[in-house]
Amino acid sequence: MSELTAFFSGEPTELIASELLGKTLRYQTNQGVMSGYITEAEAYLGQNDSAAHAFQGKRTPSNEALYRDPGTIYIYSIHGRYMFDIATQEAGVPQGILVRGLEPVEGIEIMRQNRPREGYELTNGPGKLMQALGIQDKALNLISLDEAPLTIQLTGKIPAKVGESSRIGVSQNGNGTLLPLRYFVAGNPYVSGMRKREMDLENRGWK
DNA sequence: CTCCCGATTGTCT
């Protein structure tokens, strides 16, 4: 079992989601390398979670990746934007984590070409970070992070404080939808909806 | 092939 496979299984998905904060997302393209620290993530807990795509065991060609091995990339689109998820837990257990924020480290100029916005507007949202990376299709869907040009390195930063909240865009009436399954680096500007006065512009929420 | 709609974003108040 690879290091990533082990990381994305073996403990509850919500714990994995919080531990994902500060890890490095890295994407190798023919434009160059882009990377950044994950600042925000949400856990989706499969068949018992009414907000999850696999609620009640729903399984279709589009959400197939959730049922695959831990570390499988799950890309889907909504509102005409692309989202990046990672399957967690052993094959057959359709849980996953949605990556919602990224603090750019390498390849910022490439990102700005893909998405011409200034500062934290570049990657402070799930659709925004995908646009910045230049991922506008599902070519990487169903591929393992171990084999894709898009991968995660288990090195990076440690959050000084992890914030929690209910998940964004999830209607608040259903099984599990009230749970605080969204995790973010408190004070980091590259977190969706972070208010200006709550931003820690000096350390950006890292230790 | 049609009908439907959302794990969003940006813009305006």
Added chain:
DNA sequence: GACAATCGGGAGG
């Protein structure tokens, strides 16, 4: 903080 735009894709016939 509210709301409309928008669009691809997915589910089902």
